[in-house]
Amino acid sequence: MSHSLPRIPWTFCYALDCLAIAGFAISYYRKCYCRGYRIDFWYAQVFLLCVFPNMLMLPFAKSELNVLVLGRDLNAVTAALPIIFLITMVGYLAILSGSGLWRLQLGGGLRHTAAKVLDAVPHCSMMLMSSRGVLIFQSALCLVLQAMILAIYFSQSGFAFDLRGFTFANPSLRPVALVISNYSIIIASHCLARYIDKKERILLACTLLLTCGLVFFGARGNILAIYMNVLICYVVMLRRKISLLRVISFAAIILAFAFYLGNARAGEYSVSGLAGSIFFLLFYGNNFSDLRDFAWVYSAWDHVLWGGKTYVAALLAFIPRFASHFRDTWGLGVATASTVGFDPQVHPGVRPGAFGEGFFNFGLFGVVVVGLLLGIVSRRVDNEVKRALASSPRSMMKAFSSTMLLGVAGAFAVSAGFSGVYVLAGVYLFSWFCLSVQRMFAPQKVLVTGAP
Numbered sequence: 001m002s003h004s005l006p007r008i009p010w011t012f013c014y015a016l017d018c019l020a021i022a023g024f025a026i027s028y029y030r031k032c033y034c035r036g037y038r039i040d041f042w043y044a045q046v047f048l049l050c051v052f053p054n055m056l057m058l059p060f061a062k063s064e065l066n067v068l069v070l071g072r073d074l075n076a077v078t079a080a081l082p083i084i085f086l087i088t089m090v091g092y093l094a095i096l097s098g099s100g101l102w103r104l105q106l107g108g109g110l111r112h113t114a115a116k117v118l119d120a121v122p123h124c125s126m127m128l129m130s131s132r133g134v135l136i137f138q139s140a141l142c143l144v145l146q147a148m149i150l151a152i153y154f155s156q157s158g159f160a161f162d163l164r165g166f167t168f169a170n171p172s173l174r175p176v177a178l179v180i181s182n183y184s185i186i187i188a189s190h191c192l193a194r195y196i197d198k199k200e201r202i203l204l205a206c207t208l209l210l211t212c213g214l215v216f217f218g219a220r221g222n223i224l225a226i227y228m229n230v231l232i233c234y235v236v237m238l239r240r241k242i243s244l245l246r247v248i249s250f251a252a253i254i255l256a257f258a259f260y261l262g263n264a265r266a267g268e269y270s271v272s273g274l275a276g277s278i279f280f281l282l283f284y285g286n287n288f289s290d291l292r293d294f295a296w297v298y299s300a301w302d303h304v305l306w307g308g309k310t311y312v313a314a315l316l317a318f319i320p321r322f323a324s325h326f327r328d329t330w331g332l333g334v335a336t337a338s339t340v341g342f343d344p345q346v347h348p349g350v351r352p353g354a355f356g357e358g359f360f361n362f363g364l365f366g367v368v369v370v371g372l373l374l375g376i377v378s379r380r381v382d383n384e385v386k387r388a389l390a391s392s393p394r395s396m397m398k399a400f401s402s403t404m405l406l407g408v409a410g411a412f413a414v415s416a417g418f419s420g421v422y423v424l425a426g427v428y429l430f431s432w433f434c435l436s437v438q439r440m441f442a443p444q445k446v447l448v449t450g451a452p
Contacts (some may be wrong), residue, residue, distance in 0.1 A: 002111045008082035013058065016089065021055050036239045038247050042382035044232055045096060045406065047353045049374060053290035055089040060283040061292040069284065073340070076299040077292065084295040090364060091355035091371040098375020118380055121408055124428040125401035127435065129194045130201065134434045138190060138427075139206035142184045145211035149177055153216070168346055175320045175419075182218050182423040184210045184299075187438030188226045193400035196230065224254070229403040233396060237389040240310055290353030293336075297352050297360070300339050306361045310335055323392075332357055332416045349416070357414055370413045377409040 029045050042226055060066075061081055085323075122219065129135065152173070154164050163313050167174040170317060188210035195203040207226065214222045281287055293391045313330040323326045328334060333349030358366030384402035404424070411418045 008086065010062075011147065013082050013085050017055050017058050017085070020089065020092065021051065024051050024055075033244070037233060037236060038239070038242055038244045039235050041232060041236070041385050041403065041406075042099065042115050042378055044380075045374070045378040049194065050088065050092040050095065053288050053353055054085065054092070057283070057288060057291050057379070058085060061289075065284050066281075066292060069286070069289075070296065073296060073299065077295045080295040080299040081291070084291060084298055086352065087359055087364070087367060088294070088355055091358075091367045094368045094371020095375035095378070099374040099379040100375075100376075101372065102376045102379040115230055117378070120406050121424075122384070122398075122401040124403050124431075125190065126397060128428065128431045129397045129401070131435055131438060132194070132200055133196070133369070133438060134431055135187065135194065135203060136206060137190050137434065138183075138187045138431070139210060141149075142180070142187050142210055143213060145180045146184060146210070149173070149180055150213070150216055161216050164219055166225065171322045171345075172320075173414075174322075177217065178419055179423055181214060181219070181222050182420045183427060184214055185222055185225045186424060186427050187206055189216075189230060189400070192226065193228050193233075193397050196234070196396040224406075229406070230396070230400055233385055233389065233399045236385055237394060237396070261452065285422070286351075290351055290356070293350040293357075294352040295355040296350055297336050297339050297356065298339065299361065305337065305363060306330070308361050310357055310361060311415050314411075314418035317419035332414070335360075351414075351416075354410075354413055373409055374413055377405050381405050 024043075024046065032038075032040050033044050058081075062078055064074065066077070068422040070077050071294075150163065153160075153166050157166055163177055167177045188207045191203040192207045194200065195207065211223060211226060214226075231250075235242060286293075309326075309330040310332045313327045314332070316324060316327055319327060321331060321334075328344075331344075331349075333347075334344040336352060336356075337347045339346040342349075355367045356369055358370035360366075362369070381402050385399045388399035388402065407417075408421055408424070411421045
């Protein structure tokens with residue numbers, strides 16, 4: 001359905017883009033680099049949510065090379081890009097405002113109450129990491145579950161690295177694989193954080209074994225989710241001991257490895273053309289295509305707000321899609337795929353970025369609310385991580401536990417991964433039960449005192 005779009009000059013968009021990038025760079029230099037940090041969670045989150053996928057990718061989203069992905073929709077998407085860019089800038093300003101709101105001493109104890117609510121997740125993660133035995137037990141359970149689902153996959157498809165594609169062809173297995181992958185990510189990342197503090201090698205072995213299993217699941221984000229927050233915490237802890245060049249080089253290596261996994265999933269194991277493949281996939285593929293995909297959905301959208309339906313579908317994520325007509329219609333992946341003309345039964349949907357779902361449901365109001373949420377949580381996490389790593393002794397476990405809030409907030413902003421919140425809650429509840437059993441059978445310490 002065609003709609004007339006307001007004419008926004010590209011020169012204005014580029015000028016605003018350059019101004020926003022320069023403002024971010026100056027702020028990073030003054031408030032992060034000059035204070036001894038090569039990276040911190042606030043600037044990492046803003047960069048990953050706004051600067052890279054929206055600001056830096058603007059000229060690439062406009063390129064005609066996107067015809068390889070967009071096909072005949074190229075012109076409609078290009079025409080929608082300027083207004084989509086301005087919408088994402090509203091979201092960016094909302095994130096900055098959220099950071100400012102968190103720093104204010106809000107009246108009526110609102111800030112104190114919000115802090116108590118936000119602290120629930122870190123406290124539960126600290127509980128999970130309090131026992132090496134519980135982590136080892138749950139790691140073993142995850143490995144058994146991984147082996148079971150992979151055995152089914154290999155028996156029907158042979159040895160390959162795309163369990164995700166297999167589950168799309170077998171919808172009844174999709175929620176099972178999703179729960180196993182989320183469970184493995186949670187346990188592996190917590191094992192890694194405790195290993196850095198306690199140097200218990202068996203926990204490092206658990207992390208690596210779970211990582212190897214997830215390689216076959218076909219989603220590179222699974223691997224990154226295990227290590228990303230711990231690595232950023234580690235760089236924050238090092239402060240001036242690591243150079244910015246080394247951080248950038250390490251990020252480039254991770255990126256190259258992630259793209260190679262994508263090629264392996266497609267059956268291409270050669271590294272000879274990896275450089276060219278990385279360039280194309282980075283700028284014109286589906287990995288950092290938030291701005292382009294937002295415009296893609298917008299160009300085909302009927303301009304009728306979804307009214308929160310995708311968020312309701314996310315809240316019902318404990319019901320498999322094949323068992324719920326509502327979820328099979330209004331899940332975010334289904335809604336975006338259907339809007340642009342794909343079959344949602346075989347296509348996972350397109351990614352409209354951090355602000356797309358909020359906009360399609362509630363317009364600019366949704367964009368502002370999502371931005372404020374992400375800004376408040378990102379600033380809170382940044383403060384808590386720095387506090388944990390500046391204390392004596394420094395605690396990687398405490399720092400990492402604070403970062404778990406980012407995943408929860410991200411699931412509320414972009415509901416495609418909301419089932420992970422239920423898995424996380426289940427892991428916390430199961431861990432509490434395991435710890436209770438462990439305390440029940442643990443030998444009691446008897447305090448012996450001398451005779452009076």
